[in-house]
């Protein structure tokens with residue numbers, strides 16, 4: 064599905080979020096602590112917009128890796144990095160977010176933007192994120208969520224159920240993918256449950272920052288600085 068929608072993914076992303084996605088990704092990238100020589104991995108990197116925010120925010124970062132299962136998405140990401148002269152700053156690989164093949168305790172930061180909802184086993188993906196982090200490292204998850212206020216939530220659900228599949232089918236000619244989008248957002252864990260999954264995966268200080276009245280959220284957790 065992601066290979067199919069890859070060519071129109073960025074346009075629809077910016078359009079359907081009214082351009083708010085730029086600011087959400089910038090805020091997510093800012094949650095990874097600053098410092099020279101950091102190593103960061105962005106899972107489900109897609110066309111690389113969160114990866115680009117990470118590169119912009121952490122110019123001194125030593126090593127940035129982007130992983131995705133879709134070759135179509137990775138090709139667009141490669142091209143985007145090349146056009147911006149950033150190809151040398153990031154390494155892209157095809158891999159499953161729940162089984163990255165990356166070494167244990169190897170990254171200072173691990174991020175995933177609008178990706179964890181698509182992984183078949185969310186607790187497993189969280190455990191993998193925790194496994195590859197160095198002790199004291201930070202995980203940042205940016206994901207769609209549903210507003211808590213009843214009226215706003217109702218309005219947002221109408222938008223998700225009617226406008227999103229319609230615009231998705233007109234622009235990407237793939238209404239099915241955009242019906243999947245609204246269903247997967249509605250099915251995703253509420254914040255309290257997601258934070259509890261993060262704690263179960265081993266994260267400390269799990270917290271959430273709601274964005275734009277709660278239509279997206281940033282979740283953050285830390286791996287204990289002392290190996291347990």
Ligand SMILES: C[S@@+](CC[C@H](N)C(=O)[O-])C[C@H]1O[C@@H](n2cnc3c(N)ncnc32)[C@H](O)[C@@H]1O
Pocket residue numbers: 065066076106107108109110111112113130131132133136158159160161175176177178181182183
């Ligand atoms: C909605 S896009 C998000 C892309 C990007 N992170 C962003 O912020 O725009 C979701 C991405 O998750 C990828 N994906 C889905 N399941 C995955 C998995 N199990 N492992 C790795 N990537 C996955 C898809 O190929 C797609 O590129």
